[in-house]
Amino acid sequence: MNDLNAKIQKFAQLILDANNIVVLTGAGMSTESGIADFRSPGTGLWEKVNPDEFASIHSYVSDTKKNLDFMLEMGLNIFKARPNKGHKMLTKLQRFGKLKGILTQNIDGLHQKSHSKNIVELHGTAHEAICMACNQIYPITTMINQVMKGENRPSCEACNGLLKPNAIFFGEPLRSEILSQADDMINSCDLLIVLGSSLLVYPVAFYPRKALSLGAKIAIINIQETDVDSFAEVVIHEKIGDVFPLIVEIVEGEINQNN
Ligand SMILES: NC(=O)c1ccc[n+]([C@@H]2O[C@H](COP(=O)([O-])OP(=O)(O)OC[C@H]3O[C@@H](n4cnc5c(N)ncnc54)[C@H](O)[C@@H]3O)[C@@H](O)[C@H]2O)c1
Numbered sequence: 619m620n621d622l623n624a625k626i627q628k629f630a631q632l633i634l635d636a637n638n639i640v641v642l643t644g645a646g647m648s649t650e651s652g653i654a655d656f657r658s659p660g661t662g663l664w665e666k667v668n669p670d671e672f673a674s675i676h677s678y679v680s681d682t683k684k685n686l687d688f689m690l691e692m693g694l695n696i697f698k699a700r701p702n703k704g705h706k707m708l709t710k711l712q713r714f715g716k717l718k719g720i721l722t723q724n725i726d727g728l729h730q731k732s733h734s735k736n737i738v739e740l741h742g743t744a745h746e747a748i749c750m751a752c753n754q755i756y757p758i759t760t761m762i763n764q765v766m767k768g769e770n771r772p773s774c775e776a777c778n779g780l781l782k783p784n785a786i787f788f789g790e791p792l793r794s795e796i797l798s799q800a801d802d803m804i805n806s807c808d809l810l811i812v813l814g815s816s817l818l819v820y821p822v823a824f825y826p827r828k829a830l831s832l833g834a835k836i837a838i839i840n841i842q843e844t845d846v847d848s849f850a851e852v853v854i855h856e857k858i859g860d861v862f863p864l865i866v867e868i869v870e871g872e873i874n875q876n877n
């Protein structure tokens with residue numbers, strides 16, 4: 619058995635042995651759906667734009683028009699994207715009863731489109747807009763329609779406050795109720811699977827170590843190395859779509875055999 623096959627077998631066995639699995643997903647989960655991540659060499663968004671000028675709450679308020687152009691381009695790409703093999707495999711694992719929930723840093727809604735359940739969106743969603751003054755939530759189309767009509771300052775119908783996508787920008791705090799849902803998931807899991815995250819953004823960067831300190835095992839699929847690799851039971855540096863279906867196939871085979 620070669621090294622990769624052995625890792626795939628080991629990954630599947632960890633899933634079969636666990637009773638409370640949580641999956642943590644990052645932007646690498648959605649690159650195979652055509653949505654660029656931030657940090658992949660050559661294709662990551664941060665090689666094209668400066669994060670200080672875009673996607674920070676300060677830059678959005680001070681230069682709304684420039685940020686809207688960038689967001690519209692990214693948003694339209696997100697809205698047309700479809701779930702990929704990785705998303706579908708997670709939905710399948712959940713149907714087998716092998717997956718408690720998904721903690722995602724993604725704002726693209728692809729886990730929902732793939733019909734997964736119990737999803738915590740740490741960084742909010744690109745599918746909604748929120749009023750910065752009164753917190754009223756709108757479908758994102760409300761904001762897009764205004765921008766498409768040439769409005770440089772999309773505004774709330776109720777109070778005329780500035781609308782922004784309901785995703786967390788740099789410089790904004792994460793919502794406390796979302797953080798406590800994430801904590802509950804991390805505190806109770808016995809296997810934490812990380813798919814497609816550089817694990818550089820907090821609080822996610824902290825979750826594997828926290829889960830580990832509470833006795834959980836860690837398994838990772840990510841093309842690039844991460845700081846957590848050395849703590850994990852198994853690490854596979856390949857594309858999710860190339861290896862995760864093979865892992866789920868082994869799990870499915872074992873489950874069917876035992877039923
Ligand atoms: N799809 C989205 O919603 C989206 C897109 C871009 C950025 N973001 C935001 O980006 C922030 C960045 O943190 P992050 O850790 O999620 O992303 P990141 O860009 O820092 O890291 C992504 C990681 O995924 C790996 N990767 C890329 N494609 C992969 C594949 N097919 N299979 C396996 N691994 C793959 C890369 O090697 C990289 O290490 C998050 O806060 C998130 O909100 C989200």
Ligand SMILES: [Zn+2]
Nearest residue numbers: 749752774777
């Ligand atoms: Zn308002």
